[in-house]
Amino acid sequence: MKRPTIPDLARAAGVSVSTVNRVLNQPESVRPPTKDRVLAAAEEIGFYGLGTIEHAIKSTQATHRLGVLLQRSSRSFYRDLGAAIAEAAEAYPAHNIELTLEFLEDLTPEKVASHIVSLGERSEAIAIVAPQHQLVADAIDTVLDKGVPIVSLIGPLTAKGNISFVGLDNWKVGRTAAWAFDKMVRDPGKIGVLVGSHRLRNQEMNESGFRSYFREHNASFTILEPLPTYESAAVAREHVEKLLTDHPDLCGLYISGGGVTGAIAALRAMPKRDDFVAVGYELFDDTRAALIDGTLSMIISHPMERFARETIATLMKAKSGGRDAGAHRVTFGFDIYTPESV
Template sequence: MARPTIKDLAKAADVSVATVNRVLAGAENVRLATRQHVQNVAARIGFYGLGAIQSRVAASRPKLRLGALLLQPHRPFYKNLAQTLREAAAARADVDIDLRIDFIEDLSPQNTADHAKDLARHCQAVGIVSAVHPIVTEAINEIERSGVKVFSLVAPMSSTGQIPYIGLDNWKLGRTAAWGFAHLCRTPGKIGILVGNPRYRNQEMTEAGFRSYLREFAPDLSLLEPQSTFESAAVAQEITEHLLVKHHDLAGLYVNGGGVSGAIEAVRAQGKSGKLTMIGHDLTDTTRSALLDDTLTILMSHSLDRFGLEAIDAMVSALQGSHRNLNRIIPFEVLTRENL
């Protein structure tokens, strides 16, 4: 068969020959959607000039510089989140995204503020995971005054909604966790709760929803005072060991924040796997293993693929002047060993 000509491409794409020529020439007076349509049809019919069309379409896409500031890179959740953000940015056909992702090991407010301001100097929009602190708030105000759009990732940084938020409905998350304990705890008793840091607004809201449900529907379950792990697995392990020794009537353990791997190790070491209702957050290799051996009873997890798409779309929409709601609430997944 003869190779497809420009005329063949125009007919297959239902556009004029002049439009195909303008696409091949990289003319500015062709809509991006039309360029992409012609490119897709060229690939389908095997048009000889596909490479030229692809380069012209790529050159015509708006170029945006986005950034994300995530927490400690050794934590699987944030490694996975970074990967899904990269994939979502690369998948956008309408814009050319230069995505910079920085991790911070030291979670102190000043270090977070300094890294956020440095990232913003290179970006037009940034997504930040951070605890709420006046030093961080002031840094964000400074960034926004410079014209860079700021988004809260995972943890809301504003109770007023002034900073767009991409993440879970944390009130609903906490009430769902409490529902699990109310229905799965075999006997009345105490519920231990571990939080990473009370300054993370998502953890604060989750705890509030958790307490609300238990007060309403499970008065026979007594919630112990929450203890902070400071996002450390070692601290979580030590706290969990102490709870298991001190409270013989411990009916459940809720890990609402970082350090779940340490809590899992402590429960296993004490021989409590399958004997204690334990609920945690986010699917990783460690939590998957804990679900399978019944150390974790329920896992409530971000849908990371959806998170990445929504986060990138919100930042792009903001820079394109869209009037769409920039807050994106991501549905969470409820996992057990039976539906992994």
């Protein structure tokens, strides 16, 4: 089969040969709908110059400088999320996006606040994962006052200005986890709870929803006070080992925040119990393996590709809306995994 030619592309797109040539050589002289039609036809027929057409069309489009600030790159979840956001930015239709993607290893409020201001100075709109703290709120207001919109990811944030949000309905996440314990635990008893930080509002809302379910449906369970892991696997392991020692009658563990790999290690070290239920957060290689070997009973997870697409789309909406536009709130459903579904 011969390679499609420019006349073949013109026929497939319903335009003249000269129009195809202008898309290739003078893309600024062609109307956007026509360029899109030629591009779609090139993809459909396998035109050899597809990359040239894509480059020509992108060269005429405005560039949008977007920034994303995530937490520690050592965590698989944030590495995977960062990769998905970068891919979504590259694939965003009909726009050039210049993405600045950064990870923050030091999660103290001072460092987070400083980095938010820095990223805001280099971007036209930014998305951040951050704890709720006055220093962080002040940094957000500093960026907003300069006309740069901010989108909070995973957990909502508050400041004087309007902040958009993209993430899960964390109240529902907590109630769904509680439902799982209610249905899977044979004899109600004590449940330990791990959170990454009391200042991460998504995890506070997870815990609130978790407790509300038991108040409403089954008061036979005792929910222990949540223990902060500070997003550290080592701290999480210490907490779980102490919980298992101090509460030999513990019937379950809810890991609603960071440090899940440390918690998994501690659970694997204890004698296997068929009556023990553990529910974790986010699916990646380690948690998938823990589901398969029975260490974890269920995982609640962000749908990564959807999360990334919504992040880029909301940043673009916030940027185009300008200083006086209201905040956008985007929530979407979460994925649930069990040992039989991975």
